[in-house]
Amino acid sequence: MSELLQFLLSGVTVGAVYALVALGFTIIYNASDVVNFAQGEFVMLGGMITVFTYAAGAPLPLAALVAIVATAALGVAMNKLAIEPARGAPVVSLVIITIGVSIFIRGAAQLVFDKQIHSFPAFSGDDPLRILGATILPQSLWVIGGALAVFVGLWLFFTRTLLGRAVLATSNNRLAAQLVGINTPFVMTLSFALSAGIGALAGVLVTPITMTSYDVGLAFALKGFAAAMLGGMGNPKGALVGGFLLGVLEGLTAGYLSSQYKDAAAFIVILGVLFFLPQGLFGRKSTDRV
Amino acid sequence: MTLLSIEGLGISFGGLKAVNDVSFTVKPGEIVSVIGPNGAGKTTLFNMISGVYRPGMGKVVLNGEDVTAMSPHLLARRGMCRTFQNLQVFQSMTVLENTIAGYHLQESGHVLSDLLNLPASRRRAKAAEAGARELLKRVGLERAAEREAGSLSYGSLKRLEIARAMALKPKVLLLDEPAAGCNAVETEEIDHLIAEIAASGVAILLVEHDMKMVMRISNHIVVLDHGEKIAEGDPASVSRNPAVIAAYLGAENAAG
Amino acid sequence: MRLTPKSVTLLALVVLIALSPIFFPSGFYYRIGALIFVNALAVTGIVILTGWAGQISLGHAGFAGIGAYACALAPVHWGIHPALAVVLGAAISAVLAWLVGRPILRLKGYYLAVASLGMGILISMVLNNERELTRGPDGIDVAELGLRGVLKDAGLDLSNGQFWYFFCGIVLILGAWLALNLRDSATGRALRALHGSEVAAKTVGMDVARLKLQAFVISAVYASVAGSLLALQNKFITPDVAGFMHSVEMVTMAVLGGVGSVAGAIFGAAVLTLLPQVLTVFAEYEQLVLGAVMVLVMIFLREGVVPSILRKIRGRGE
Amino acid sequence: MLLVEGLRARYGRIEVLHGIDLAVNSGEIVTVIGANGAGKTTLLRCLSGVHPLAGGSVTFRGEPMSGVPAWRRVGRGLSQSPEGRQIFTNLTVEENLRLGAYLYADDRVEKDMADAFQMFPILKEKRNLAAGGLSGGQQQMLAMARALMGRPSCLLLDEPSMGLAPIIVAQIFDVVKGLKALDVTVLLVEQNAYGALKIADRGYVMETGRITMDGPAEALIADPRIREAYLGI
Amino acid sequence: EIKLGASISATGPAAFLGDPELKTLEMLVEDLNAKGGINGEEVTLIAYDDNGDPNKARTFATRLVEDDEVVAIIGGTTTGTTMSILAVAEDAEIPFISLAGAIDIIDPVKPYTFKTPHTDRMACQKIFEDMQKAGITKIGMISGTDGFGASMQAQCKTVAPDYAIEIVADETYDPKDADMTAQLTKIKGTEGVQAILNPGFGQGPSIVTRNYKQLAIELPFYQSHGVASDGFIELAGTEAAEGVRLPGTALLVAGLLAADDPQKPVVDAYKAMFEEKTGTPVGTFGGYAHDAFLIMTDAITRAGSAEPAAIRDAIEATSGLAGTTGVYTFTPEDHLGLDLTAFRMLEIQGGKWTLVQ
Ligand SMILES: Nc1ncnc2c1ncn2[C@@H]1O[C@H](COP(=O)(O)OP(=O)(O)OP(=O)(O)O)[C@@H](O)[C@H]1O
Ligand SMILES: Nc1ncnc2c1ncn2[C@@H]1O[C@H](COP(=O)(O)OP(=O)(O)OP(=O)(O)O)[C@@H](O)[C@H]1O
Numbered sequence A: 001m002s003e004l005l006q007f008l009l010s011g012v013t014v015g016a017v018y019a020l021v022a023l024g025f026t027i028i029y030n031a032s033d034v035v036n037f038a039q040g041e042f043v044m045l046g047g048m049i050t051v052f053t054y055a056a057g058a059p060l061p062l063a064a065l066v067a068i069v070a071t072a073a074l075g076v077a078m079n080k081l082a083i084e085p086a087r088g089a090p091v092v093s094l095v096i097i098t099i100g101v102s103i104f105i106r107g108a109a110q111l112v113f114d115k116q117i118h119s120f121p122a123f124s125g126d127d128p129l130r131i132l133g134a135t136i137l138p139q140s141l142w143v144i145g146g147a148l149a150v151f152v153g154l155w156l157f158f159t160r161t162l163l164g165r166a167v168l169a170t171s172n173n174r175l176a177a178q179l180v181g182i183n184t185p186f187v188m189t190l191s192f193a194l195s196a197g198i199g200a201l202a203g204v205l206v207t208p209i210t211m212t213s214y215d216v217g218l219a220f221a222l223k224g225f226a227a228a229m230l231g232g233m234g235n236p237k238g239a240l241v242g243g244f245l246l247g248v249l250e251g252l253t254a255g256y257l258s259s260q261y262k263d264a265a266a267f268i269v270i271l272g273v274l275f276f277l278p279q280g281l282f283g284r285k286s287t288d289r290v
Numbered sequence B: 001m002t003l004l005s006i007e008g009l010g011i012s013f014g015g016l017k018a019v020n021d022v023s024f025t026v027k028p029g030e031i032v033s034v035i036g037p038n039g040a041g042k043t044t045l046f047n048m049i050s051g052v053y054r055p056g057m058g059k060v061v062l063n064g065e066d067v068t069a070m071s072p073h074l075l076a077r078r079g080m081c082r083t084f085q086n087l088q089v090f091q092s093m094t095v096l097e098n099t100i101a102g103y104h105l106q107e108s109g110h111v112l113s114d115l116l117n118l119p120a121s122r123r124r125a126k127a128a129e130a131g132a133r134e135l136l137k138r139v140g141l142e143r144a145a146e147r148e149a150g151s152l153s154y155g156s157l158k159r160l161e162i163a164r165a166m167a168l169k170p171k172v173l174l175l176d177e178p179a180a181g182c183n184a185v186e187t188e189e190i191d192h193l194i195a196e197i198a199a200s201g202v203a204i205l206l207v208e209h210d211m212k213m214v215m216r217i218s219n220h221i222v223v224l225d226h227g228e229k230i231a232e233g234d235p236a237s238v239s240r241n242p243a244v245i246a247a248y249l250g251a252e253n254a255a256g
Numbered sequence C: 001m002r003l004t005p006k007s008v009t010l011l012a013l014v015v016l017i018a019l020s021p022i023f024f025p026s027g028f029y030y031r032i033g034a035l036i037f038v039n040a041l042a043v044t045g046i047v048i049l050t051g052w053a054g055q056i057s058l059g060h061a062g063f064a065g066i067g068a069y070a071c072a073l074a075p076v077h078w079g080i081h082p083a084l085a086v087v088l089g090a091a092i093s094a095v096l097a098w099l100v101g102r103p104i105l106r107l108k109g110y111y112l113a114v115a116s117l118g119m120g121i122l123i124s125m126v127l128n129n130e131r132e133l134t135r136g137p138d139g140i141d142v143a144e145l146g147l148r149g150v151l152k153d154a155g156l157d158l159s160n161g162q163f164w165y166f167f168c169g170i171v172l173i174l175g176a177w178l179a180l181n182l183r184d185s186a187t188g189r190a191l192r193a194l195h196g197s198e199v200a201a202k203t204v205g206m207d208v209a210r211l212k213l214q215a216f217v218i219s220a221v222y223a224s225v226a227g228s229l230l231a232l233q234n235k236f237i238t239p240d241v242a243g244f245m246h247s248v249e250m251v252t253m254a255v256l257g258g259v260g261s262v263a264g265a266i267f268g269a270a271v272l273t274l275l276p277q278v279l280t281v282f283a284e285y286e287q288l289v290l291g292a293v294m295v296l297v298m299i300f301l302r303e304g305v306v307p308s309i310l311r312k313i314r315g316r317g318e
Numbered sequence D: 001m002l003l004v005e006g007l008r009a010r011y012g013r014i015e016v017l018h019g020i021d022l023a024v025n026s027g028e029i030v031t032v033i034g035a036n037g038a039g040k041t042t043l044l045r046c047l048s049g050v051h052p053l054a055g056g057s058v059t060f061r062g063e064p065m066s067g068v069p070a071w072r073r074v075g076r077g078l079s080q081s082p083e084g085r086q087i088f089t090n091l092t093v094e095e096n097l098r099l100g101a102y103l104y105a106d107d108r109v110e111k112d113m114a115d116a117f118q119m120f121p122i123l124k125e126k127r128n129l130a131a132g133g134l135s136g137g138q139q140q141m142l143a144m145a146r147a148l149m150g151r152p153s154c155l156l157l158d159e160p161s162m163g164l165a166p167i168i169v170a171q172i173f174d175v176v177k178g179l180k181a182l183d184v185t186v187l188l189v190e191q192n193a194y195g196a197l198k199i200a201d202r203g204y205v206m207e208t209g210r211i212t213m214d215g216p217a218e219a220l221i222a223d224p225r226i227r228e229a230y231l232g233i
Numbered sequence E: 001e002i003k004l005g006a007s008i009s010a011t012g013p014a015a016f017l018g019d020p021e022l023k024t025l026e027m028l029v030e031d032l033n034a035k036g037g038i039n040g041e042e043v044t045l046i047a048y049d050d051n052g053d054p055n056k057a058r059t060f061a062t063r064l065v066e067d068d069e070v071v072a073i074i075g076g077t078t079t080g081t082t083m084s085i086l087a088v089a090e091d092a093e094i095p096f097i098s099l100a101g102a103i104d105i106i107d108p109v110k111p112y113t114f115k116t117p118h119t120d121r122m123a124c125q126k127i128f129e130d131m132q133k134a135g136i137t138k139i140g141m142i143s144g145t146d147g148f149g150a151s152m153q154a155q156c157k158t159v160a161p162d163y164a165i166e167i168v169a170d171e172t173y174d175p176k177d178a179d180m181t182a183q184l185t186k187i188k189g190t191e192g193v194q195a196i197l198n199p200g201f202g203q204g205p206s207i208v209t210r211n212y213k214q215l216a217i218e219l220p221f222y223q224s225h226g227v228a229s230d231g232f233i234e235l236a237g238t239e240a241a242e243g244v245r246l247p248g249t250a251l252l253v254a255g256l257l258a259a260d261d262p263q264k265p266v267v268d269a270y271k272a273m274f275e276e277k278t279g280t281p282v283g284t285f286g287g288y289a290h291d292a293f294l295i296m297t298d299a300i301t302r303a304g305s306a307e308p309a310a311i312r313d314a315i316e317a318t319s320g321l322a323g324t325t326g327v328y329t330f331t332p333e334d335h336l337g338l339d340l341t342a343f344r345m346l347e348i349q350g351g352k353w354t355l356v357q
């Protein structure tokens, strides 16, 4: 019993990380239909900038804030320098651009920072909390809370605000969006700032658990991408559920089946889900008619 | 004698009966028009007949065979083809290639033969190209043959779709608003084209809001409203039908 | 021969492969050439699948892995000649692609991408974890192809580098020829058509599911043969060949060069293969510059290098 | 109100508009007719700012529009209902309309929406349906309604009657005519040339990228060349 | 001018190892040239970063041999890259010293290939020796799935019976995983486990160590030489790392070495130089590069020639050469030149490395 609970807690911890990354994907995707493969680098930057600002003597909350703001600014720069100039290019080209940017950021990070592995103290100490014989680190609760908070924020943004709707409209039909007066360049800038900020927040929250280094971005991006697709791309609910589901699956597989093939199990489940729900769990079907 | 027969076809979308129990038949060489207000279910009806949607009820019988919900590519083999209200062209291919695509069934052999560019493949490709150029001439697009389809104006794309459908040498042709976006003179050209195709023995099912055209060329008209068939008959009788005038034509367009 | 785009591409390729060695300052360049050809072969498969049929795969390295490990394992375990192992690998890849392709090709866009990614990861996981068979992440030796020795006995004495350069070059010419044949055939046209509109493709009688599957299988075979050639010339292979990064690299090469064009595939492969060699002068700035180059190319030549340039040339002509 | 001088436009290297001169006065309804591919849509795209000019100028209310992005022109009162409807297929009908009034956050939005629903009752029925599920004609109505939500002072309409039932076509033309009373200027591109000319004050005829004729609407209707080439009478 | 080539994984998944290796080589070459080079000749280092990609490593090896015409090659951070370089070096008959762990590199012996690190098998043997002394007979393993972890896992399984040790639980994790409590819980719950061994490098082992503490597992905990650096203690946290045992090199316990320890001078010198130059603490991996360079330059000096064949012969004749990893004595049958004594059993106590007596 306590074993099962431990596997679940392990899964939830990991799942919260995936969910946070997956949530970061949704905004840029919703604004432009582009899956931003540099999203993982935002997570990395969130962690690394915090590490180095903290090491330079800033208090941890300030360091985290600096990291989030700086990364958001970088997101905006990415949009202005790499995405906007290629406006109108096919989506694959844009995706390749995001891969190029991710290589670029990684290359820059290894120069600006270093190639070592880093971490900083957990926010509420390292003493595990005990629940029915299983344990969870307080930092995991921070990550879970962060994922939930970001989810609620995004959900409200997309369903309750006109600006959120404008973001959706921009990706659905950019031409029409302009013709109703939506400042589409601004929408893009905003999306990149938000996505990057959420990515950085993820980095800040997870680093005490997973550590960070200049090259952690790719792994985050991959798992986050898989989680987002499992849930249904573009839907915050999908990102959240997809992330947790993926994490729990891995935890249970590692515990009961084979830790060697736990990622395999996760992907098999994704394939299975997509077989029956080709748009993921909560993805919306495109409604274009002929 | 009946080529296509629609028997009690119907479908719902989340409670809304978009099409409900519609029946009629089409004979070879006949032009049957389906008219009705916007949202009456005409396109949906076409989508069911052509296998894009699976009907919730009823049957589609083509040449004596029950082809209900059969995949469009299999229907194409049996001689049914259509055009679309919301244009469906192959944007990044040239106009010529778009038309050759219509020859797919006649042209395609085995993929290995294509890979190796065997003489059989080459011969079929040549024949398809020649036929396609001929068709483009008929719809007045021969000068645009080498252009990318995406660069054509709306009206030209409509004709391209017709050319592509004609390439299949169909027995039944479904045309969804072929004259939309064309002016009166251009519409007349399309008229002639459709009449010509019908004259060669093709059964034509037409959806169109241009009443002049409908009245001119239809042998038979089916009127839908809210998914139901509200009237049926020859152009003259339909255009005098008060229900049709009220729901669709408006006083101004009524026959007279 | 009529001067069609096809014959021009093939002719240029033949001339390039035959004459480039004149300018090689050292034997090392044969190695680079051979690598370019191998990559170009795999990318040609991507052109068929992604460029024409519009289906994105992030798992094609898995097929390269199958091709590579077929060459590593079949000769040792079942005494099959390495040349036949290439065919065996291609056959396994084709069958696997056929089995996997049927369910996953129903998916669209990124959903297909993630499904194929999963497939690739499963393959690379098996290669990593089944140590008994594959010897795990540290890699495994691959038998000698032996053809070079045969040529030598026949009086054609090539260095190892030269042999692989010409051998891979010839295979690439063959691969490009097949792909170019396909492009202008009924099948190729149908693939490009379904990319444009699946419903319309169906209504003109195209069996969309089957066509996609054909493209998937063909491209898998290209990747598999490329993987085999890589394994045979390196005489050693690790599961990296099946890794996600390799899949991404293939797609990147294709898009960079121009995803719809065979010439683009070759060009893209050449650029991304040469770039790391050129960038060594930047030492630790290498990654930075690589990323920047990718972004800049896609911004300024957004359809990929070859189509963008062709369009410019053509535009000037008019 | 809207002044176009020597306007040229290209797709790639191919020029499709070769110097268009055109003026629309405040409160006028002006219609442009022409064959398929004449360049009518391109002209409107240039005016609304979604297609770049290759030469010439566009002046709106005395201000040059060069360098003013499309979304900003909307704020200044220049709205377009584009060809091919271009609705937000993934959003609901109501969301489409709200986005039509994206620039406004006042009470009038609700009132305008009520007006729109009154004009096209079917849209009210379908308000919570994803707009992509609408029939072609319903989408066309939505596009028109959405453009009106933007409170334009000058409305560019690209074939608003396309795909509409005859009853609705008559209604659309009535609406356009009614805009005059609201002091909205209209530039109308139509294939239904007869209907359009009947409600218009003036008209232009376009052929392969050039204006070949213009004049008062009645004069154009009466012109035998027009009657033969465009009205089919 | 003597041209030495190197292909190192300075970036990519093994950057954690390759980075200090490359820095070490660059530093040593500079230092050597400042001292007048070898036999009066300047040494040029041509180093490429292979990203840990074996295919790239092979290309760079070919480039080093064919284009740059180096006389010898150092490198191959990982076993995979090493095997790729090895094929090229053997073909071209160029001496090659690898920095990777697998025993396959030098067993069977290939004429031109040598290596500096202990083999992964030796690490296992050293650990099991220690376990045996403590009377441990049943253990659980949790290994990374990267080359290092997987190879250790395999070797340990091979030699465990020699020490009467049974591996009763065998789990793995991906190097980038975020949480290993599931695997550890499973091991913990396995009947009869007396100790746990975690071979791996990078952040994985630090997370495992923290999870170990989180789950309050009381069993003796063994790590491998993959984490033999101060950075590990810092990342895992002093508290969690307390009591962790692993086989390490003299480098980590420089301060604790006996004054007459033959390795002391070289260890002290390298540590001082590296830490001054880079500002980061020395680790085992930089030490491998240091030793490879030492062996190479020593051989060239003794050979009195920069002919590849002569260098090879001289390397094979190396005897009693003290490096940071151990004291090397090569023979035609042994291209590793180290034995188990080169490993020292270390234990972390109070956040410091201590020698297990
Ligand atoms: N996928 C769908 N989801 C929800 N409702 C749908 C869907 N498809 C069609 N409908 C509804 O079914 C009705 C019929 O639509 P259809 O497109 O068949 O009309 P139509 O007769 O072709 O009209 P038009 O003349 O405007 O093209 C409409 O009210 C439409 O909203
Ligand atoms: N995206 C494009 N790329 C290249 N050429 C284009 C593009 N769009 C339109 N054209 C060309 O520009 C010319 C004008 O087209 P436009 O769409 O403006 O015509 P139109 O008058 O609106 O025709 P229709 O009545 O058929 O809608 C045509 O020759 C058309 O082929």
Ligand SMILES: [Mg+2]
Pocket: B042, B043, B044, B085, D135, D136, D137
């Ligand atoms: Mg319709």
Ligand SMILES: [Mg+2]
Pocket: B153, B154, D040, D041, D042, D083
């Ligand atoms: Mg138009």
